[in-house]
Amino acid sequence: MSGGLEIPVRVVAVEQATPTVRRFSLASASGEKLPLFSAGAHVVVSMQDGHHRIRNPYSLIDRAPDGSHYRIGVVRTPNSRGGSVFMHERVGVGSELVISMPVNLFPLVHAGRKHILVAGGIGITPIYAMAEELRSRSQRYELHYAMRDEAHGAFAEELVARHGDKVRLYRDDRQEVIRVDEILPNQPLGTHLYVCGPEGMIDA
Ligand SMILES: Cc1cc2nc3c(=O)[nH]c(=O)nc-3n(C[C@H](O)[C@H](O)[C@H](O)COP(=O)(O)OP(=O)(O)OC[C@H]3O[C@@H](n4cnc5c(N)ncnc54)[C@H](O)[C@@H]3O)c2cc1C
Known part of the structure; x- marks a missing residue:
């Protein structure tokens, strides 16, 4: 360009x-x-x-x-x-x-030993790119994606097809909530957490 x-x-x-x-x-x-x-x-x-x-x-x-x-x-x-x-x-x-031109204020830390990606709603857009980059570099990651209901899971099908069991989906209409306090214990030292979603999710 x-x-x-x-x-x-x-x-x-x-x-x-x-x-x-x-x-x-x-x-x-x-x-x-x-x-x-x-x-x-x-x-x-x-x-x-x-x-x-x-x-x-x-x-x-x-x-x-x-x-x-x-x-x-x-x-x-x-x-x-x-x-x-x-x-x-x-x-x-x-x-x-x-x-x-693209600007990155939310980069992955590639030195991390593992990467936990957490997205809610439209917050999936940068997280989608992160999962792809981690997969292409064969780095360890897991992706937790919360959506209102099945119809609002803009990227759910595509993500499961591309990342298989590394993706976990949560639906508000089924009262499924991402429990970061349960996900984080027992992760290897040097694990990085990335969150993008509504204010309530970030606060939690
Ligand atoms: C780094 C970054 C990446 C982003 N990526 C995405 C993305 O991938 N996809 C995406 O959809 N969005 C993304 N956003 C958000 C996006 O930039 C816009 O903020 C969003 O689309 C809303 O823009 P808008 O012009 O329609 O709304 P705005 O008019 O800017 O309204 C935004 C909020 O302000 C409130 N508001 C509006 N008018 C008033 C008023 N008079 N007084 C008080 N509150 C008011 C509204 O209720 C609304 O909640 C990103 C934001 C950032 C900073």
């Missing part, structure tokens, strides 16, 4: 993953390969709404192996001032957006 801190992109696919989450595939408008990124990275998506520019960060789920596109997942936020609703209502295949 030549120069510049921003990348004009075109939406090449949109998928309604759950009643509230859409996944967008973003390809560089110039046709050039998109930059590599490390798991946990996000891009800032700029949306032009008339004279108003909205800029929201979205985590990168993955990059096509040929570098042709990134995937992001956007939940439609209740009481939104605009960004997620704009993505859901105004962005479709062929739409043009601008994204920043």
